[in-house]
Amino acid sequence: MTGRHAQHGLTLLELLVAFAIMAMSVGMIYRIMGGNARNAGELETRQRAVVLAQSLLALRDTVPEGGLQLSGESGGYRWSIHSALYDTGVAGPSVTPLHELAIVIAWDDGGRRRSLELTTLRPQRKPSPQVRK
Template structure:
């Protein structure tokens, strides 16, 4: 029986290489899991911001003649609404003017979301004569 036949098991070098490979694999798995958890949190925050913007917009189906300039806070989200007249190139007594309404939602000091849409200008209310 030779020395080579008597060896059963791993050498210290093989064991160290195996542990190094396992440690790198576990480190990569932890990094991937951490990135996925952070991405899921970012996605949840963005989704909440979109829902807030849609809710604010649904409360304003028309824009007053002077436009909109509003801001506020909802939890950790700061929001602002601005509007500006939108030129359609069409004019006339029966044409309702449009305003471009922009809603900006900000959170986490560096994240923000802006949505823009068009809304009709509110028609002046008819005054009742007595």
């Protein structure tokens, strides 16, 4: 028989290492969760900007011959719509001209200026028929 006994349990050093690893893990989990909450807030703000842009587009299915230059503010967002004639390379009396609409939505996010820009094409509004007498 030897004078050594089998050791059971953890030493103080092993406990300190285990607590250090656990503390680092908990810190990383808190950081990840905080980042996810912040990202969810930013995503919601951006989604509202997209919905506002889609609403503004839905109001404009055609563009007047002179184009559009509009701006305004809604729900903490500043928006502007600008149009420019879009060259399709096709001309003729029966061809409806197209305008490229650019919608810019801007907002402040915690002191940082954010913006979203969407572009699309819309046909030019046909002139109303003149009533002849």
